[in-house]
Structures are given as structure tokens and as C-alpha cells.
Amino acid sequence: MLDTAEQISDSQFEFITFSAGGQNFCLEITQIREIRRWTTVTALPHTPPDVLGVMNLRGAVIPIFDLSARFGLGKTTENERNVVIVAASGDTTIGLLVESVSEILSVDKDAIQETPDIKSDMTKLSILGVISVEDTMVRVVNLETVLATDLQLAV
Amino acid sequence: MSGNSIRDTFFEECEELLEALVEGLAAMEDPNHDPEVVNAVFRAVHSIKGGAGAFGLDRLVHFAHTFETVLDKVRSREMDVDEGLMHLFHRSGDVLTDLVEAARDEREPNGTTEAAVLEDLESHLGGADAEEEFSFDALTLDFGTPMEITPEERQFEIRFKPFRTLYDNGHEPLLLFDALAEIGTLEVKADLDALPAFDSFDPMDSVLSWTMTLSTAAEEDAVREVFEFVDGLCELTIGEAETPAPAAQPDPEPAVDVIAEADSAPKPADPAAEPVAQTASKEARGPKPTLRVDLDRVDRLINTVGELIINQAMISQRIEELDLPTAAQLSNELEAYKLLARDIQEGVMAIRAQPVKPLFQRMSRIVREASDATSKQARLVTMGDSTEVDKTVIERLSDPLTHMIRNAVDHGLETPEQREAAGKDPVGKIKLSAAHRSGSVFIEISDDGAGLDRKRILEKAIDKGLVAADAELTDQEIDNLLFLPGFSTAGSVSNLSGRGVGMDVVKNAVQALGGRVSITSTHGAGTTFTIVLPLTLAVMDGFIISVADQTMVIPIASILETIRPNAKDLHTIGTDSQVIRVRGSYVPVVNVSENLGLVPPERSGVGVLLLVSTETHGLTALKVEDIHDQRQVVIKSLESNYGAIQGVSAATILGDGKIALILDPDELVKLDPASVSPSLSLDTRMEPQHA
Amino acid sequence: MTTKVLAIDDSRTIRNLLRVSLEGAGFEFHSACDGVEGVEMFPDVDPDVVITDINMPNMDGYGVIESLRNGPDRTSVPIVVLTTESSDKLKSRAREAGATGWIVKPFDDASLISVLKRLTGHVS
Numbered sequence: 001m002l003d004t005a006e007q008i009s010d011s012q013f014e015f016i017t018f019s020a021g022g023q024n025f026c027l028e029i030t031q032i033r034e035i036r037r038w039t040t041v042t043a044l045p046h047t048p049p050d051v052l053g054v055m056n057l058r059g060a061v062i063p064i065f066d067l068s069a070r071f072g073l074g075k076t077t078e079n080e081r082n083v084v085i086v087a088a089s090g091d092t093t094i095g096l097l098v099e100s101v102s103e104i105l106s107v108d109k110d111a112i113q114e115t116p117d118i119k120s121d122m123t124k125l126s127i128l129g130v131i132s133v134e135d136t137m138v139r140v141v142n143l144e145t146v147l148a149t150d151l152q153l154a155v
Numbered sequence: 156m157s158g159n160s161i162r163d164t165f166f167e168e169c170e171e172l173l174e175a176l177v178e179g180l181a182a183m184e185d186p187n188h189d190p191e192v193v194n195a196v197f198r199a200v201h202s203i204k205g206g207a208g209a210f211g212l213d214r215l216v217h218f219a220h221t222f223e224t225v226l227d228k229v230r231s232r233e234m235d236v237d238e239g240l241m242h243l244f245h246r247s248g249d250v251l252t253d254l255v256e257a258a259r260d261e262r263e264p265n266g267t268t269e270a271a272v273l274e275d276l277e278s279h280l281g282g283a284d285a286e287e288e289f290s291f292d293a294l295t296l297d298f299g300t301p302m303e304i305t306p307e308e309r310q311f312e313i314r315f316k317p318f319r320t321l322y323d324n325g326h327e328p329l330l331l332f333d334a335l336a337e338i339g340t341l342e343v344k345a346d347l348d349a350l351p352a353f354d355s356f357d358p359m360d361s362v363l364s365w366t367m368t369l370s371t372a373a374e375e376d377a378v379r380e381v382f383e384f385v386d387g388l389c390e391l392t393i394g395e396a397e398t399p400a401p402a403a404q405p406d407p408e409p410a411v412d413v414i415a416e417a418d419s420a421p422k423p424a425d426p427a428a429e430p431v432a433q434t435a436s437k438e439a440r441g442p443k444p445t446l447r448v449d450l451d452r453v454d455r456l457i458n459t460v461g462e463l464i465i466n467q468a469m470i471s472q473r474i475e476e477l478d479l480p481t482a483a484q485l486s487n488e489l490e491a492y493k494l495l496a497r498d499i500q501e502g503v504m505a506i507r508a509q510p511v512k513p514l515f516q517r518m519s520r521i522v523r524e525a526s527d528a529t530s531k532q533a534r535l536v537t538m539g540d541s542t543e544v545d546k547t548v549i550e551r552l553s554d555p556l557t558h559m560i561r562n563a564v565d566h567g568l569e570t571p572e573q574r575e576a577a578g579k580d581p582v583g584k585i586k587l588s589a590a591h592r593s594g595s596v597f598i599e600i601s602d603d604g605a606g607l608d609r610k611r612i613l614e615k616a617i618d619k620g621l622v623a624a625d626a627e628l629t630d631q632e633i634d635n636l637l638f639l640p641g642f643s644t645a646g647s648v649s650n651l652s653g654r655g656v657g658m659d660v661v662k663n664a665v666q667a668l669g670g671r672v673s674i675t676s677t678h679g680a681g682t683t684f685t686i687v688l689p690l691t692l693a694v695m696d697g698f699i700i701s702v703a704d705q706t707m708v709i710p711i712a713s714i715l716e717t718i719r720p721n722a723k724d725l726h727t728i729g730t731d732s733q734v735i736r737v738r739g740s741y742v743p744v745v746n747v748s749e750n751l752g753l754v755p756p757e758r759s760g761v762g763v764l765l766l767v768s769t770e771t772h773g774l775t776a777l778k779v780e781d782i783h784d785q786r787q788v789v790i791k792s793l794e795s796n797y798g799a800i801q802g803v804s805a806a807t808i809l810g811d812g813k814i815a816l817i818l819d820p821d822e823l824v825k826l827d828p829a830s831v832s833p834s835l836s837l838d839t840r841m842e843p844q845h846a
Numbered sequence: 847m848t849t850k851v852l853a854i855d856d857s858r859t860i861r862n863l864l865r866v867s868l869e870g871a872g873f874e875f876h877s878a879c880d881g882v883e884g885v886e887m888f889p890d891v892d893p894d895v896v897i898t899d900i901n902m903p904n905m906d907g908y909g910v911i912e913s914l915r916n917g918p919d920r921t922s923v924p925i926v927v928l929t930t931e932s933s934d935k936l937k938s939r940a941r942e943a944g945a946t947g948w949i950v951k952p953f954d955d956a957s958l959i960s961v962l963k964r965l966t967g968h969v970s
Contacts, residue, residue: 042814043705044793045751046801054793054806054814059462061806061814063797092796161866165859198856198901205930206859208952323915325924325946330967384947384965387938 013112015105015131017138018085018098021073024138025098026105026131031143033086033093035101049075052097057086064095070146071126089143096146105138107131112140165206166259167447170513172199173255176248177516184241196244197226203251207258215254218269221276222247234279243279246272249520308339308372310396316346316364321388328365334381339371364390450546453506460500461789464694465808467496468786472810497787500694508543511589511598514553515540518560522585525564532571532581533564538588544596548668548688552598555661555672559600559684560585562658567602567682577679579603595712596690601683607676609633616642634674638662667794669804671821695790697807697817698765699783703753708788708807708817709765709777716766717782725761735764735776742766744776747818750826751802756780767820775824790817802826849966850874852893854884854910855928856902860951864897867955873962881905885913888921894966896925897949900936908943915944924965928953 015026041053050069081100112129128140179196204219228234257264346364515537526533568583665672670688697708733744748755764776788807804819876891878884882904900907924946
């Protein structure tokens with residue numbers, strides 16, 4: 001959340017768009033460290049279903065979340081196009097399992113619209129805004145909320 | 156070296172000196188202390204003053220000087236140390252610490268205590284004494300003063316007859332003449348009359364004397380200053396010729412009869428001379444030479460060595476997998492590689508290890524402040540000061556320890572009256588100890604107070620809705636309520652409580668270091684908190700085990716014994732609880748995969764039992780599917796990117812690059828579903844909740 | 847030829863300050879952190895001038911001076927006492943021990959260097 005004000009003050013933004021749970025999302029490119037092929041992870045005990053486990057990223061142990069499950073859209077079905085988006089905020093690095101990565105989206109500040117007033121507070125927290133691309137709507141993921149492991153996003 | 160880094164060095168040195176000071180003051184409490192202890196305390200304050208003077212830290216200099224002057228009186232036995240003076244010294248040490256820190260951070264120190272303590276110190280000096288000797292900063296020698304431009308020249312007659320001691324002390328008359336020549340025009344004439352006959356000439360004796368005429372614009376003081384160092388080592392007369400002669404025309408006949416007042420007689424030997432060399436009590440030689448290294452460099456090295464260990468494990472594993480015909484020869488080399496890698500790692504880790512002493516010493520101040528604030532009387536006893544612990548652990552223990560020590564004084568100890576009524580020493584004892592035990596560091600904070608008031612704790616917990624009103628809790632479970640978030644024992648807010656820090660914060664801080672904290676209390680006899688910490692934050696010896704088809708690691712230090720049981724050794728109690736007979740007693744069996752909420756494979760069978768001794772559940776057998784080799788693993792925090800997971804202390808990266816979880820037996824057994832009845836599910840509440 | 851200085855002081859800060867001042871002025875600087883080390887180093891360093899603190903552990907400054915003056919070296923190199931006090935008592939004790947001169951802490955570079963040059967006769 002803390003980054004948004006500054007991000008939106010600049011005019012041009014680059015996002016990477018991807019799909020999770022059948023919906024289109026995007027993350028600002030500056031938050032993304034790398035995109036990796038899905039490999040098996042080490043499961044963690046006593047964790048909710050959206051926490052798949054941990055993997056070794058060049059010597060660091062990073063948790064992998066199933067983004068679809070984290071947004072309450074059901075577990076990601078296994079697919080050879082599945083990838084892990086490694087994203088970082090501050091000192092925390094995490095991996096997000098998504099169905100597939102689509103494209104790099106370059107948009108103007110003005111193209112980012114406020115999240116429509118929807119019922120679910122959790123959804124409002126986890127989406128910073130929406131961008132409409134042709135006839136689809138791309139949701140800008142609020143990485144801070146996804147990182148907050150003490151928040152149960154899936155309702 | 157830049158000026159700033161000298162300044163940094165000064166403050167680093169101050170830290171060490173303040174440690175030495177605190178240590179010395181503690182030693183002075185012993186009525187039979189070594190006199191050298193007072194010298195060491197004096198030197199510490201003196202060195203701080205010396206350095207502070209160089210940086211123009213006048214306030215610090217002034218305080219240190221006053222403190223030092225009182226210490227000097229103790230040192231010279233002009234003054235006896237009583238309890239009150241000892242207390243003043245401790246407070247002075249505290250103020251000195253504050254002043255050093257304030258100077259370092261370039262901020263204002265806390266002036267109120269400083270003024271009061273200073274006044275107290277000065278009262279021991281009898282007024283004028285302090286001021287008189289404090290001529291310190293005005294006495295810088297200044298030989299570089301430019302000549303005054305007053306052109307009026309005067310003529311001085313100087314008679315100079317060195318004693319032999321002048322030569323013995325490393326002086327050279329010619330150099331004195333040079334110095335005189337720098338301030339004027341000098342004519343020197345040697346008096347050869349005193350030369351003895353050649354056959355009685357002792358080359359070691361001083362027989363020469365000189366008569367000089369100096370024409371200079373300088374004052375007589377400037378002339379005398381040249382001879383400052385030889386004062387008492389020669390016969391010296393300096394006199395101004397009555398009529399100033401032109402500079403260019405020196406008097407050909409020196410006026411030998413001009414005798415000016417000059418202290419020429421050598422001073423008598425000081426009968427009260429101190430012994431030549433002060434012999435140190437214990438360390439006959441100075442401190443071991445040390446090398447100061449930027450911590451970042453050490454940490455980079457530690458990381459790299461960690462990677463080296465993983466790399467070594469990977470290579471070993473790959474070679475094993477290749478199943479080469481020459482594997483036997485290779486394995487010797489691999490073993491040597493492994494040992495070398497381990498040696499390097501141990502060496503590197505040792506760099507980060509530091510004694511807990513400075514940390515413990517800081518706590519004596521906390522005890523002092525806490526007892527002043529609560530009007531309870533307390534003294535701190537420390538044990539195991541030299542126990543070495545990772546630097547980061549020491550740093551991160553400071554806040555939790557401070558809090559626990561304050562608690563011990565504030566809540567643990569009774570008032571002096573209550574103590575006396577209970578037949579105890581009115582001065583309460585807070586004990587702080589550290590020790591290495593079975594691969595862990597144990598730190599204990601205990602008080603000899605009244606012990607926990609369990610009835611009140613339980614009432615309060617029920618009151619706050621932390622436990623059900625009808626809960627039946629064991630003593631230990633009640634004690635553990637203290638660690639619940641939002642729990643505070645103080646019925647009324649005293650000066651020290653109400654700081655918004657509870658024991659839950661202490662617990663979290665300790666857990667973040669991979670440690671645990673537990674509590675024991677005896678009614679009327681006191682309370683002990685025990686913190687168990689890993690020796691290092693970087694590596695650990697572990698057994699590789701299989702749990703629910705996953706590879707995991709369990710610390711070797713926690714395992715007492717491994718048992719491969721036969722089916723008949725296991726007995727079932729109730730519906731699904733199992734026990735095993737170990738040397739005559741029945742030990743509960745905990746199925747690790749079940750406790751971790753993982754599905755055990757169907758072919759699990761009897762598996763392997765790891766006998767562990769846990770803090771809360773005593774002897775327990777952990778059931779795993781299999782146990783493999785023993786290995787040193789590099790500890791990788793789960794918390795940095797995720798958070799704490801119950802029963803798991805950290806993770807590591809195995810030879811194949813996969814992650815294995817490191818189990819925490821103590822936490823693992825707490826998860827035992829069989830031992831957690833609904834009303835007793837405190838343990839899970841005590842842990843941070845995760846998504 | 848450069849002038850060699852051996853400074854004996856238990857304070858790292860003072861040693862550092864001396865080093866910076868003296869090396870800056872072209873002296874060759876050696877230091878020891880207590881009296882025992884200083885006396886031990888003396889023959890190897892073979893300094894042109896010695897600077898010593900008074901209050902030191904193991905062997906104090908008087909001990910240093912007496913050891914150097916009366917020890918096997920029986921040296922007559924100038925020995926300068928570095929002290930925070932300037933009392934006559936201290937000066938006379940230092941002189942009895944065999945000190946050549948004294949410098950009062952806190953010292954300034956100019957006076958320090960001037961004293962050393964004056965006592966060694968070396969102009970660096």
C-alpha cells in the first residue's frame with residue numbers, strides 16, 4: 001500500500017499481467033524479481049491451503065502462495081504453463097503460483113481506476129485498482145496484502 | 156585515518172572502558188578486593204577523560220575528572236569506601252555512560268542526574284580541592300607561540316651547570332642552546348675551570364658549565380620555558396642585564412655575579428614514592444592482540460562458508476548417486492573436504508561469538524534503577540559471564556533481559572519489610588547466569604522473591620477472557636499464562652510497569668532467535684525464567700529423518716537415544732495413544748507426522764523412535780518413519796519471508812537443493828493432540844497466529 | 847633520516863591521535879599498549895624519542911622510564927611523559943625516574959611536535 005501513492009504520481013507504469021483463478025491480474029514490474037518454472041516445493045505444516053510450501057531461491061527460503069487460493073478463487077489446477085512469480089517488497093520475498101503469465105502492460109497513470117465499490121473488504125484490500133485492457137479488466141494486485149501472512153484473504 | 160574514524164575509535168574504546176569500569180566497581184564490592192581493582196577503575200575513568208579532552212568534550216572531561224579525583228583519594232587510601240560511596244560510584248558510572256553516549260550521538264545528556272551526582276562527588280572533595288586541581292585544559296604547552304613583535308630587545312645572562320642526571324634523563328645541552336638560539340641571538344661560553352686534571356677525569360661525570368648571553372625580544376618566561384624540562388637537573392641562573400645592550404653587540408665579559416632567583420637545587424627524593432611497577436593481579440601480560448574487523452565482512456564470510464557447506468553436501472551426494480567404481484577412494488577425499496569445510500565454518504563462527512559479560516554488566520544498572528524506582532532493595536549476582544554467544548543473539552537479548560530484570564525487581568521481589576518479616580535478607584537477590592549445555596545456551600534470570608501468585612494470575616486471566624472460568628490448569632499452565640499477549644501481572648501500575656511491554660514480547664523476541672523461554676516458580680522462594688538459545692544462528696548438527704515422506708532435520712542435541720522398536724514394545728493406551736517401555740518406565744510416543752498435520756504414508760509401520768527430553772512433557776519418544784545420516788546443516792530462517800510455524804524452528808537446504816524443515820521437539824510435543832484438552836489449548840494461543 | 851618515536855599508552859584513542867599527528871609530521875611511529883610491551887619493544891624499535899603515559903596497567907610510566915634508564919639498554923634517549931596532570935609532584939617524580947620532558951593532555955599537534963623536535967634535535 002505504501003508504494004501506491006508514489007507509483008501513481010509518475011505518469012507511465014509497467015505491469016506484468018497474468019491469470020489466476022480464471023481472472024486477470026497484474027503486478028508492477030518493479031516488484032517482480034523473476035519468473036520461474038513451477039517445481040515441487042517443501043510443504044509446511046499447519047498452514048492454510050493457499051500456502052503451498054517453501055522453495056530454495058539461490059540459498060534463500062521463500063514461501064510460495066497459490067494466488068488463486070489466496071484470493072478465494074479455488075486452488076490452481078496443475079498445468080504446464082503454471083509459473084511462479086517471485087516478488088519482493090521491502091525485505092520480504094515470496095513466490096506466487098499463477099496459471100500463466102500473459103504480457104507486459106504499459107499504461108498511463110490515468111488508466112488505473114479505483115477499485116469499484118464492492119462488498120468484500122478483503123478483496124478491496126488486496127486490489128489496488130483496475131485497468132481496462134480492450135474488453136477485459138485487469139486487477140492490480142496489492143502485494144503488501146498478499147505478503148501479510150496474518151491476513152486470511154480467502155473468504 | 157580520518158578524524159572521524161579516530162573519534163569512532165574513541166567511542167569504541169569508551170565502551171570497553173565503561174565495561175571495565177562496571178566490572179571493577181562490581182569487584183570493589185568485595186571487601187577483600189585486590190587493590191589493583193581500584194587502579195583499574197581509576198584508569199578507566201582517566202582514559203575516558205584523556206580521550207575526551209582530545210575531542211574537546213568538556214562536559215565529559217569535567218565529570219570524569221571529578222569522578223577520577225574521588226577515586227584517586229580512594230586509591231591513595233585518603234578515603235574509605237563505604238556503602239554510600241560505592242552507590243555513588245555506581246551512579247557516577249551510569250552518568251559517565253550517559254555522557255559518553257550523549258557525546259557520541261551529539262545530543263544533550265540527561266542533566267538532572269549528572270548535576271546531582273556531580274554535586275555528590277564534589278562534596279567528597281571538600282570544595283576547593285576539586286577546583287584547584289582542575290587546571291587541566293589550560294595547561295597545554297605552547298612552544299609554537301609566535302614571537303611578540305615588540306622590537307625592544309633585552310639581554311639575559313644565563314649560567315647553566317648541568318648535573319649528571321641531566322644527561323641521564325636524556326637531555327643534551329646543545330639542544331637547549333639551539334632552542335635559545337631560536338628566540339634570540341645567543342653567545343655561549345664554556346667554563347673550563349671546573350675541568351679536573353686529565354687523570355682524574357670521569358667521563359660519566361658532568362663537569363662542564365656554560366655561561367650564555369641571550370639577546371632577545373622574548374620575555375623572561377619564554378627563556379625559562381626552554382629550561383622547563385631541566386628544572387632541577389642543573390644549576391641555573393637567569394638574570395636580565397641592567398641596561399639592555401644593542402643586540403648586535405654582545406657583552407664580551409659575562410657578568411658571572413648576576414644571580415637571579417632560580418630553583419636550582421635538585422628536589423629531594425619523594426619518600427612516599429610508589430613502587431616502580433604496579434604489578435597487575437591476574438593478567439601478567441597485556442590483553443591478547445586483537446584485530447578489529449567490519450562486521451559485514453564477517454557476515455559475508457559466514458554466508459559464503461554456509462554456501463560452501465551446502466556445496467560440499469551436494470558434491471558428496473552427486474558422487475554417491477553416480478555409484479562410481481572408484482567411489483571408495485573418492486570418499487576419503489570427500490571426508491577430508493567435509494572436515495575442512497567444517498573447520499572453516501567453526502573458525503568463522505567463533506569470530507562472531509562474544510562473552511555475555513557486557514550484556515550482564517548493563518543489567519546491574521537496570522537493577523539499580525529498578526530498585527531506586529520501586530524502593531525495593533536488590534543486588535545482581537551474575538554467573539557464567541564468560542559464556543560466549545553469537546553477537547546478534549547478545550544484541551537482541553538486551554531488551555528482553557532488561558524487561559525481565561525489571562520485572563524481577565518490580566514484581567518478583569518483596570519490599571524490604573516483607574522480606575524481613577519472612578525471615579529473608581531485606582536485600583533481594585537477582586541472579587543472572589549463562590551456561591553452555593548440550594549445544595545450547597542457557598540463560599537464567601531468577602529472583603529470591605515471593606514466587607508467582609498463581610491464584611491472582613488465574614483470576615486475572617479469567618477476568619481478561621484468556622481462559623475459561625471453569626478451566627482446571629496445572630501450576631505450570633498457570634505460570635505460562637504470563638506469556639499470553641495482553642497479560643500484565645501488575646495489579647496497580649507501578650513506576651516500572653505500564654511500559655506496554657509484556658512477557659509475550661519477551662517470548663516473541665526469544666523465539667525469533669530460535670530460542671525458548673520457560674518459567675518455574677516456588678511459593679515463597681522465588682521465580683526463575685530460563686531462556687534456551689541456539690549456540691549460533693547459522694549452523695546446527697542434525698539427523699536427517701523421514702516424516703510423511705518428507706525429508707526433515709532434527710537437532711542432534713535434543714536427541715537422547717534412537718530406538719528401532721519391535722511392534723511388541725509399543726503399547727496402546729486409550730484409543731490411539733501409544734507408549735513404549737524404556738528402562739522400566741513408560742514413555743509416551745508422539746507421532747511426528749500427525750502432530751505436524753501431515754498424512755503419514757500407509758506403509759509407516761513401527762518406524763524409528765527418537766527419545767527426547769522436553770521442557771513441558773518430560774521424556775517423550777518421537778515417532779518418525781526413518782532416520783538417515785547425521786549432518787551439519789545451515790540454518791535458514793523461515794521467519795524472514797514467512798513467519799513462525801509451530802513445531803518447526805527453521806529450514807535448511809539439502810545437498811540436492813531441496814528445502815528440509817528443522818523440527819523443534821519441544822514445540823512439537825506441545826502439539827500432541829492427545830494432551831491438549833479443549834480448555835487447555837493455551838499453547839496454540841500463545842503462538843502468533845498465521846494465515 | 848626520519849625520527850623514530852615509540853609511544854606507550856593504554857588508550858587506543860591517544861595512540862591513534864599520536865599516530866596521526868606524528869606520521870603527518872614525518873615521524874616514524876611505533877606504539878605499545880602498556881609499559882611491559884613498550885619496554886620489550888624498545889630495543890627492536892630503537893627509537894630516537896619515547897613518549898609514555900603514566901597511568902597504565904602492568905607497568906606504569908615511571909616503571910617504563912626506570913626500566914629504560916636502568917635496564918640493559920641504559921638508554922639516554924629523550925623520554926617524554928604524556929600526562930593529564932601537570933602538578934609539580936608528578937613532574938618531580940617523572941624527573942626522578944629519568945623523564946626528559948612532559949606533555950600535558952590534551953595536547954595540540956604543534957606543541958607536541960615542537961617538544962619532540964626540541965628534545966631530539968631532529969628537524970623532520
